[in-house]
Amino acid sequence: MAVYTEIGDGELQAFLKDYELGTLLAFKGIAEGVENSNYLLHTDAGFYILTLYERRVKAEDLPFFLSLLEHLAARGIVCPTPLKGRDGVALRELGGRPAAIFSFLDGMWVRRPQTVHCAELGRALAQMHEAGRDFPMHRANALTVADWRPLHERAYEAASEPDESLHAFLSDELDFLENNWPKDLPSGVIHADLFPDNVFFLGDALSGLIDFYFACNDFFAYDLAICLNAWCFEPETTFNVTKAHALLSAYEKSRPLTQEEREVLPILARGGALRFLLTRLYDWNTTPPGAFVTRKDPGEFVRKLRFHRSVRSSSEYGFDL
Numbered sequence: 135m136a137v138y139t140e141i142g143d144g145e146l147q148a149f150l151k152d153y154e155l156g157t158l159l160a161f162k163g164i165a166e167g168v169e170n171s172n173y174l175l176h177t178d179a180g181f182y183i184l185t186l187y188e189r190r191v192k193a194e195d196l197p198f199f200l201s202l203l204e205h206l207a208a209r210g211i212v213c214p215t216p217l218k219g220r221d222g223v224a225l226r227e228l229g230g231r232p233a234a235i236f237s238f239l240d241g242m243w244v245r246r247p248q249t250v251h252c253a254e255l256g257r258a259l260a261q262m263h264e265a266g267r268d269f270p271m272h273r274a275n276a277l278t279v280a281d282w283r284p285l286h287e288r289a290y291e292a293a294s295e296p297d298e299s300l301h302a303f304l305s306d307e308l309d310f311l312e313n314n315w316p317k318d319l320p321s322g323v324i325h326a327d328l329f330p331d332n333v334f335f336l337g338d339a340l341s342g343l344i345d346f347y348f349a350c351n352d353f354f355a356y357d358l359a360i361c362l363n364a365w366c367f368e369p370e371t372t373f374n375v376t377k378a379h380a381l382l383s384a385y386e387k388s389r390p391l392t393q394e395e396r397e398v399l400p401i402l403a404r405g406g407a408l409r410f411l412l413t414r415l416y417d418w419n420t421t422p423p424g425a426f427v428t429r430k431d432p433g434e435f436v437r438k439l440r441f442h443r444s445v446r447s448s449s450e451y452g453f454d455l
């Protein structure tokens with residue numbers, strides 16, 4: 135579970151004195167997530183989410199994330215809205231960590247996304263890209279092609295039983311991606327981690343997007359490639375072209391892809407698979423036994439990467455079904 139920083143009752147009540155959120159009735163740590171500590175707060179004014187920022191989130195990036203959420207919410211994207219204290223400040227400190235309280239979003243994430251969910255996702259992703267166009271702040275992607283090789287080496291060095299054949303496979307993939315990664319595509323603010331557990335639904339209707347802590351400026355089509363990887367494979371890792379078609383065509387209703395974006399989609403999908411493979415591998419090799427966090431399987435993304443390496447043209451992603 136992801137509660138790295140334990141907060142006591144008295145400490146939380148004192149923290150809430152700086153807000154106008156009523157009296158605390160109950161709170162509990164949220165098991166899901168791996169990056170930050172999250173608590174569900176119940177006050178007599180309603181439900182809220184308290185996030186304490188840990189690990190990979192850098193304090194200097196927090197103003198970007200919080201301002202982005204405010205910006206998107208103001209443009210109709212349903213996402214957690216940072217709540218300000220009496221002094222007008224949203225980003226505070228609790229338990230020695232940077233902390234903020236957010237609006238609570240209704241809905242549940244879908245364990246086995248179906249075609250209808252992929253279509254909803256495509257629509258929402260394009261709307262988010264459009265809504266972020268006039269966001270004035272900038273954050274470079276800290277996990278893009280130039281960062282992958284050092285991460286790969288750190289993951290390899292941390293392994294108690296290094297897998298030489300995986301190391302060779304990934305080194306070869308890195309050679310390819312470093313030489314072929316696109317230089318210039320339509321860009322803007324992307325979510326960069328829009329997996330099913332970050333998208334809420336009420337019934338079949340998408341009800342909100344969460345977890346913007348990898349958001350950054352990068353290629354819009356790379357965000358789409360990340361979603362293809364996260365939403366359009368079946369559990370045994372076969373690619374579902376019907377789901378991909380639903381995702382892509384719903385996206386293109388708001389923002390049609392350029393010919394170049396279509397052509398490089400297989401490369402972006404390989405990069406997207408490698409990026410999550412590497413962070414999972416690093417976590418796998420560095421998370422101590424008994425830690426209160428469930429490690430995610432890097433092997434899933436090895437299989438996805440192998441699929442994208444077998445793709446000969448972007449038509450295999452189901453654009454023109």
Ligand SMILES: Nc1ncnc2c1ncn2[C@@H]1O[C@H](COP(=O)(O)OP(=O)(O)OP(=O)(O)O)[C@@H](O)[C@H]1O
Binds near residue numbers: 214237
């Ligand atoms: N605004 C919100 N409204 C309702 N629930 C939320 C909200 N924000 C977070 N949650 C709950 O907290 C859980 C963890 O949140 P989140 O995914 O942001 O954490 P994280 O540690 O950053 O996760 P990840 O490992 O996916 O990066 C979510 O699955 C959801 O159950």
Ligand SMILES: N[C@@H](CCO)C(=O)O
Binds near residue numbers: 168169327410413430
């Ligand atoms: N979505 C990521 C974890 C959180 O960033 C993964 O599935 O590896």
